[in-house]
Every structure is written in structure tokens, then in C-alpha cells.
Amino acid sequence: xxxxxxxxxxxxxxxxxxxxxCNHSTISGNEYVYWYRQIHSQGPQYIIHGLKNNETNExxxxxxxxxxxxxxxxxxxxxxxxxxxxxxxxxxxxxxGYQKVTFGTGTKxxxxx
Amino acid sequence: xVKVTQxxxxxxxxxxEKVFLECVQDMDHENMFWYRQDPGLGLRLIYFSYDxxxxxxxxxxxxxxxxxxxxxxxxLILESASTNQTSMYLCASSLLIGRGETQxxxxxxxxxxx
Numbered sequence: 001x002x003x004x005x006x007x008x009x010x011x012x013x014x015x016x017x018x019x020x021x022c023n024h025s026t027i028s029g030n031e032y033v034y035w036y037r038q039i040h041s042q043g044p045q046y047i048i049h050g051l052k053n054n055e056t057n058e059x060x061x062x063x064x065x066x067x068x069x070x071x072x073x074x075x076x077x078x079x080x081x082x083x084x085x086x087x088x089x090x091x092x093x094x095x096x097g098y099q100k101v102t103f104g105t106g107t108k109x110x111x112x113x
Numbered sequence: 114x115v116k117v118t119q120x121x122x123x124x125x126x127x128x129x130e131k132v133f134l135e136c137v138q139d140m141d142h143e144n145m146f147w148y149r150q151d152p153g154l155g156l157r158l159i160y161f162s163y164d165x166x167x168x169x170x171x172x173x174x175x176x177x178x179x180x181x182x183x184x185x186x187x188x189l190i191l192e193s194a195s196t197n198q199t200s201m202y203l204c205a206s207s208l209l210i211g212r213g214e215t216q217x218x219x220x221x222x223x224x225x226x227x
Contacts (some may be wrong), residue, residue, distance in 0.1 A: 041221070044218045
């Protein structure tokens with residue numbers, strides 16, 4: 001199974017860009033990189049996902065390196081409401097077809113006023 | 114927007130009680146999941162279902178059972194609750210199966226077993 005490594009915690013000033021790194025050096029060719037976040041006492045919220053190309057949506061941008069061994073989630077203008085635990089996930093290979101989602105311990109992002 | 118709802122946000126039960134946790138999704142998703150989340154352990158998959166009346170064990174099914182009689186509803190059952198089942202329980206649903214699947218989560222049920 002491809003595993004991910006993220007820093008335990010990060011701080012970001014309100015209004016600045018938050019750049020959250022993730023290493024997934026054992027990722028295989030067809031595995032997607034997903035990002036979720038979990039605000040305190042709520043369920044995880046999907047943010048964005050990608051395979052090879054960089055992706056952008058209304059919440060964030062995802063930059064995946066050319067070798068796909070790492071990625072960065074960018075929140076362009078962090079607000080206090082972005083304070084959460086951010087999970088980087090790589091889907092498992094599963095010959096049976098179901099892709100189990102395995103959440104690690106994530107990065108706790110604290111946005112500071 | 115996908116909406117996944119769970120019957121309770123907080124629940125307190127006694128050891129030995131039978132506990133039902135209900136989950137409903139309104140987007141006609143095929144797949145539904147039950148996880149538990151504990152500090153330092155991340156999310157762990159208990160059971161999932163990819164169709165009505167179908168169920169598959171996840172990583173930690175012991176002490177739990179599930180029921181999916183209708184597509185939109187997936188129930189988690191603790192036949193005889195124990196203190197080690199005190200946890201945050203999260204339900205999720207998804208449309209696709211396989212790579213590129215996005216899961217949508219409910220708000221969670223925080224269960225305390227005394």
C-alpha cells in the first residue's frame with residue numbers, strides 16, 4: 001500500500017497562502033492523490049484530488065511533482081475557518097475493485113489572526 | 114451538494130446495550146461506509162456496502178454488524194456495546210467504485226459507552 005508522510009502541524013497567518021506538503025514516494029502509476037480536511041468535531045470534508053496534472057477548484061490547488069512522489073495542497077488565502085486537520089491520502093490497490101480510503105494522522109493547520 | 118446525515122451527534126449508552134447508528138444519504142450513491150475515529154489511530158473502516166443488502170467487512174468488523182435494506186440508508190449495529198467501542202463514528206457515501214472515487218462524510222456520532 002502506498003503510504004503518505006505529512007508534517008504533524010503547521011501555522012499560517014490569516015490571509016496568507018497555506019502550503020501543506022505530502023510525501024508519497026511509493027505511489028503507483030494509477031493511484032490518485034486525495035486531500036480531505038476535518039474541522040474539529042465534524043466529519044472529513046473532501047477538498048481536491050489529482051493523478052498527474054495540477055488541479056484547482058474553488059477551495060484549493062493541488063500541485064503534484066513530475067515523479068508523483070510528493071504533492072502540495074495550497075490554500076491561497078487562508079482564513080480562520082481553514083483551521084483543521086488536513087489528510088493526504090493515496091488510494092490502495094485492490095484487485096477486488098474497492099479502493100479503501102486510509103486516513104493517517106494528517107497535518108494540523110492552525111491559521112493565526 | 115451531497116448530504117450525508119447521521120441520526121445522532123452524541124450518544125451515551127451502557128455496557129451491554131444494543132446500539133443502532135443510522136446514516137442516510139440523499140444522492141443515490143451506490144456505496145456507503147462506516148468508520149470509527151480514535152485519537153492517534155486515524156480513521157478505521159468497520160464495514161462498507163456497495164449495494165442494497167450487500168456488505169463487506171472492513172479492517173475492524175469485530176463487535177459490529179450492519180444493515181442496508183434501502184439504498185439511501187446504512188445502519189451500524191453494536192449488538193452488545195462495550196467500553197472499548199467509545200469512539201467517533203463516521204458514515205460516508207460515494208458514487209463510484211474504484212480509482213477516482215470521492216467519499217462524502219456525515220457529521221459523525223460521538224458515542225460514549227459507560
